[in-house]
Amino acid sequence: MIELRALTKHFGEKVAVDHLTFTVRPGIVTGFLGPNGAGKSTTMRMMLGLDRPTAGDVRIDGKHYADLHDPLTNIGALLEAKAWHPGRSAYHHLLCLAQSNRIPAQRVHEVLDTVGLTSVAKKRTKGFSLGMGQRLGIAAALLGDPRVLLFDEPVNGLDPEGIHWIRNLMKGLAAQGRTVFVSSHLMSEMALTADHLVVIGQGRLLADTSMAEFIARNSRAFVRIRTPQPEALRDALHTAGINAVASADGTFEVCDAQAAQLGELAAEHRIVLHELSPQRASLEEAFMRLTAETVEYHAHDGEPPPEQDRPAWGEGWRQGRGA
Structure with missing residues (x-):
C-alpha cells in the first residue's frame, strides 16, 4: 500500500505537487x-525518495522509502527507460542490482525469462531498442518480487504484442x-488496464475514484441513429420532445433517451434505421473534460515545448538529497 498525506513539493516558486492525499491499495491496478x-x-x-517533499508525507506499507531494508524486495519501479550503464549486458545490469539487495542470482534468470529477454541477456544494453529497454526496466522492477510496483509510461516503445503482455502482467x-x-x-490502454484512477492537475488532486x-x-x-429518412426522424423526435443533434456524417446523436425507446419510436412511424447504437463514454473524453482547465501547455498557443515538472538532473539531485 502507498499512502500520501498532504504531499507537497516546491521547486523555487513553482508548486509541482500541492497537498496530495490519496491511498494506492493492493489487489487492483x-x-x-x-x-x-x-x-x-x-x-x-517522492514515493521513491528521489525527491524530498517540501511538506507532507508518503509511506510504502507504513514506512518511508529510506527506512526500507533491501528496498527492491519491497517496491519495484520503472521510471525512466535506459537507466543503466550502456556497456553492461542485461544480465550483469540485473545481477548488480540483485547483489546490492541480497537477491539470489537465480532470480535474474527468472525475470529475464518473464520479460522475454533471455535470448539477448548477454548483449550490451547500448544496442537495445526502446522496447527492449522498457522490458529490461520492467525486469528490474520485478527483480525483488516486491509487493508494491510503480510503472511510469510502461508501454513506451512496445509493439502490440508487448503492450498486450504488459497489460496482462500488471493485471496478474x-x-x-x-x-x-x-x-x-x-x-x-489505461481504460483496459486500470480498475481505479487517481487524476491530478497542476499538482492538485482532481479525482480518486x-x-x-x-x-x-x-x-x-448518447445514442447514435442513422437513417435514410432524416426529415421523418427529426419530426418524430421533435413531436416526442426528444432533442437530437445532427452530426457532420449525417447521423443523429440523442442524449436524453434510451436506444429501446428510440427504436420503438422509429417503428411506430415506419422509419427505417440503418444504425441504432448506444455510444459508451470514453476515458479520453472524461479525462479531457475534467482536466481542461488545468492543462498548462497547449500546442496552439505558440509557447516553447514544456519542460519536465522537475529541474535538471543535477539540481534535482541536490534538492532531493539536501546537498
Missing part, C-alpha cells in the same frame, strides 16, 4: 493520470494482491 506538467513524475519520485500482479500504480498518457464512476461523472453517453 490504480492508474495515475494528469496533463503534462501536472506533477505525476515528481510525485512518483494485482490479482496476486500486490499494489500496482501505473502512469500513462495512453487513455485507450473507480474507472466506471470517473467515466460516468465526467463524460456524456
Whole structure:
C-alpha cells in the first residue's frame, strides 16, 4: 500500500505537487493520470525518495522509502527507460542490482525469462531498442518480487504484442494482491488496464475514484441513429420532445433517451434505421473534460515545448538529497 498525506513539493516558486492525499491499495491496478506538467513524475519520485517533499508525507506499507531494508524486495519501479550503464549486458545490469539487495542470482534468470529477454541477456544494453529497454526496466522492477510496483509510461516503445503482455502482467500482479500504480498518457490502454484512477492537475488532486464512476461523472453517453429518412426522424423526435443533434456524417446523436425507446419510436412511424447504437463514454473524453482547465501547455498557443515538472538532473539531485 502507498499512502500520501498532504504531499507537497516546491521547486523555487513553482508548486509541482500541492497537498496530495490519496491511498494506492493492493489487489487492483490504480492508474495515475494528469496533463503534462501536472506533477505525476515528481510525485512518483517522492514515493521513491528521489525527491524530498517540501511538506507532507508518503509511506510504502507504513514506512518511508529510506527506512526500507533491501528496498527492491519491497517496491519495484520503472521510471525512466535506459537507466543503466550502456556497456553492461542485461544480465550483469540485473545481477548488480540483485547483489546490492541480497537477491539470489537465480532470480535474474527468472525475470529475464518473464520479460522475454533471455535470448539477448548477454548483449550490451547500448544496442537495445526502446522496447527492449522498457522490458529490461520492467525486469528490474520485478527483480525483488516486491509487493508494491510503480510503472511510469510502461508501454513506451512496445509493439502490440508487448503492450498486450504488459497489460496482462500488471493485471496478474494485482490479482496476486500486490499494489500496482501505473502512469500513462495512453487513455485507450489505461481504460483496459486500470480498475481505479487517481487524476491530478497542476499538482492538485482532481479525482480518486473507480474507472466506471470517473467515466460516468465526467463524460456524456448518447445514442447514435442513422437513417435514410432524416426529415421523418427529426419530426418524430421533435413531436416526442426528444432533442437530437445532427452530426457532420449525417447521423443523429440523442442524449436524453434510451436506444429501446428510440427504436420503438422509429417503428411506430415506419422509419427505417440503418444504425441504432448506444455510444459508451470514453476515458479520453472524461479525462479531457475534467482536466481542461488545468492543462498548462497547449500546442496552439505558440509557447516553447514544456519542460519536465522537475529541474535538471543535477539540481534535482541536490534538492532531493539536501546537498
